[in-house]
Amino acid sequence: MQTVSTQAKVIAVIPCYNEQTSIHSIAKETLKYVKNVIVINDGSMDKTEEEAIKAGALVLNHPGNLGKGAALMTAFNYLHQFEYDAVVVLDGDGQHDPAEIVQIVEPVLNGTADMVIGSRFLEGAHKIPFYRKIGLQVLNYVTNWGSRIWISDSQSGYRSFSKKLINEMEIHEKGFSVESEMQFIAGRKGFKVVEVPISTIYKGKAKRNPLFHGCSVLMRVLYYAIFTPGISTSNTSKTSVSRDK
Ligand SMILES: Nc1nc2c(ncn2[C@@H]2O[C@H](COP(=O)(O)OP(=O)(O)OP(=O)(O)O)[C@@H](O)[C@H]2O)c(=O)[nH]1
Ligand SMILES: [Mg+2]
DSSP: OOOOOTTOOEEEEEEESSOTTTHHHHHHHHTTTOSEEEEEEOSOSSSHHHHHHHHTOEEEEOSSOOOHHHHHHHHHHHHTTSOOSEEEEOOSSSOSOGGGHHHHHHHHHTTSOSEEEEESSSSOGGGSOHHHHHHHHHHHHHHHHHHTOOOSOTTOSOEEEOHHHHHHOOOOOOSTTHHHHHHHHHHHHTOOEEEEEOOOOOOSOOSSOHHHHHHHHHHHHHHHHHHSOOOOSSSEEEOOOOOOO
16 A cells, blocks of 8 residues: 655545545545545535544534535635645545545645646546546636646546645635636646546446536636636646556
């Protein structure tokens, strides 16, 4: 098993809405790689909170369902009181493999990046369902164009951040366009962004109607692209970190 440097303090953040079936195993597995796991329980109506606590996570509860962007903002604000070297954000539904935290935090820990995106497109893109690939490419184009940061998977929820960037991350987006907004912020402020390959697990049907969901995210992303454009053209690169799998 690859491990994160034992000197490094990495904190994991997992936004959750009704993830009682998966959060226990995800949080437990994640704790093998990081010092703390913070679960933001966004008004779940199931046992997400209890399961996360049982696994050893710290849980921040929202009073109702405020959205994924709002959950990340709660976590980032909460982090201000901590000392840490990197923050990693991953999904609580089991689509992200916690073992990949090692390569996702590496560029932040060695100082070569402020935001690292886990990209589904660098390796194994054939595993992404076709209809999603099309939607993701449209969102990529608009997000990349608006942020002036050219990456292959702007919508990935698996990513890490430096403390410097977290301190400057003022998110306004409450919902699922938050990934794009973070890229716009990084672009506008000239932070360095890199990508590493990840393997997302797709099982079962998408939870939301892909067309409706994709269009609503696109509307928000267009808004950010037009009203908050990036300024830098040189703060991105792709890295292929080898995996021990
Ligand atoms: N805080 C918060 N988190 C949410 C909300 N909806 C989903 N999430 C979490 O955000 C992560 C990604 O959400 P998903 O619904 O799985 O989105 P997705 O992976 O794009 O869609 P699927 O492929 O259908 O799973 C998961 O950890 C969810 O629990 C929400 O309303 N609030
Ligand atoms: Mg999911």
